Amino acid sequence: MSEPVITVGSVVINVLDYERQKAFWGAVLGAEPAQEFAPHFLWFRPQHEGGISVALQTVDEATEGTRRLHLDGSVPDIEAAKAKILELGGAVVADRETNGFRWCTLTDPEGNEFCISSDH
Numbered sequence: 001m002s003e004p005v006i007t008v009g010s011v012v013i014n015v016l017d018y019e020r021q022k023a024f025w026g027a028v029l030g031a032e033p034a035q036e037f038a039p040h041f042l043w044f045r046p047q048h049e050g051g052i053s054v055a056l057q058t059v060d061e062a063t064e065g066t067r068r069l070h071l072d073g074s075v076p077d078i079e080a081a082k083a084k085i086l087e088l089g090g091a092v093v094a095d096r097e098t099n100g101f102r103w104c105t106l107t108d109p110e111g112n113e114f115c116i117s118s119d120h
Helices: 018-029 078-087
Strands: 007-015 033-037 041-044 053-058 069-074 091-098 101-107 113-117
Touching: 007 018, 018 041, 018 053, 078 091, 078 101, 078 113
Parallel strands: 007 053, 069 113
Antiparallel strands: 007 069, 033 041, 041 053, 091 101, 101 113
């Protein structure tokens, strides 16, 4: 087995109504926010030690089908991870930044989206 390129940190749900979804998922998961860049992003605390968090991401329009959920991963170096992912057959969708938080959206070889960041 090779070294991982990313460490999965969360499963992200695309939402339209940030406050409503924050209240809903907080109650459903019994979890408090771990980090928040309101009204764009929120990561809930994992339910147990070593667990993966659920995160919310505000989008402008409803996301179709299975694209409503995606993996978020952390990397020590975004540019090095992007290069490795491209070498493996992935593709870059966009480099993004908001409220001082930087991330990159990529796809696997079949077009499934996931994101990487070095800070969350």
